[in-house]
Amino acid sequence: MRPHTPFADRHWDGSRHTPHPHRPLRVAATSPSRLLRAGQSGRCRRCGHHIDWYQRADQRPIALHPTELAASRVPASCRWHLSGGIAHPHGDGSAWCRIPHLVICPGPTPTAPTGPHLESVRRRLAVRTRRLIDTGLFTPAPETTCPAPSSTCEPSARRGSPCRPVVQMLLSRYLAQAPLEDLRCVTQSRQRSRCSQPVLTPATPQGVWTLLPANPQRGQLALPTGTMAVYDLSRLPYTEQLRWRTQRCPSHAATPGAADLTPAGWQPFDPLLHAAHIHTRLPHPPPGRHREA
Template identity: 75%
Template structure:
């Protein structure tokens, strides 16, 4: 038995940090504490969870009574995966897009949902008035290109598929966790690695998608890079963390499968202008 010794220092009031690990049976490699974020439109907390098709969805962090939520807006979690509709319990989760005061509601909601939207709107106004939050301009949330003509949400071709990025190519950030348990600040577009190239490609070459009128669109093409480089981009990791596959992810990769019918506003028919001082080709 270890003897009890009197402590000569100050009492310990801070609990030690527990190392977080990813379970081998987990459908997602994402750490639970890494799923939280902030909405760029209203500044409120959101919880990111992968769906069954691996697409991320932002859910309101608190559970709501199922009776107050429309059936089409009910979600529940199972093994870290977000599934639509309720699981039969009296509580459910709701997508943040339904409550976000920065968005215009597309469907009528009940009085409880409207009251919660008003509460979030008041909090957003307080955050803005105190300078704690600056909403993202509408132009930055959509697809219009900036002064250089570069799309704010570019279409990228890699691993025999096309994906819609959540930020410009230069701003895509590594999702791995550092030793200090923060998200890696390094970009995926590293200066000393093979670069992709902007090119014009047919609009709908993917299998299983409806054909659109013959047209060309600007795509950041990574298909000529080695497989390991394409995989690094798909997993959204910097070169250093790509070499350490055991490191956990602290955020979801921000890719969406590109659909020319659903993402029409992100289709650009002209190549972007080159940006001086930026890595990569235009």
């Protein structure tokens, strides 16, 4: 009997191979969140326990406890639920809910009563934190604040913007997480890593540094009147301002289905909370990029 040699495109029993084509990962156009869940977990710097990062409806991040708790044992003010990858600060009517990690974090002192069940959870986490510290597996991070405006945060001639500039776009002001030259795209690249391209590129329209009144936005406390240095993008087209708000490079801004690996680093600017980042003089960008108010 002659041995039967299977063809290269068939299995040993003669059945055909059914190769599965590789499909690129895309985010649906109707998805409320473009953030991939992979890589959005971490550890609290105060206690060392696991946390899950989610975006709220206003696109600000929040750290949630990784496990669900019975809604009947959690105060209504501490209940959160997830819908489409977005965290909402109330229950969804189910028997389970998520809670912010800050509510049960053993690091800071709780500012409001949370009930006996959450206090029990907080005590258990405190015991685990002490074990991690005693065994040398965890060291609490010291409280860090931005340096005084008269030192590191002051605009310099070497860089084009302060350490955390204030940017005006889409009729709002935001505090950046880094100098404008260091803002990176948050989109996932083809190598499944974060894109290394900057948001500020010479090939795209750029904003101008200008002195604007440091007026509070709606719902913010008022401060003494004065002017502050703002990187103004309000004269750019809407699509360009949206690219800055989503923190994408020009190539990924033209790819709506591309997913994000990390949230955009913008914070809604508050003159009271971010007073250390208010500068009364213009920085030193390239010539022709200044505009007085």
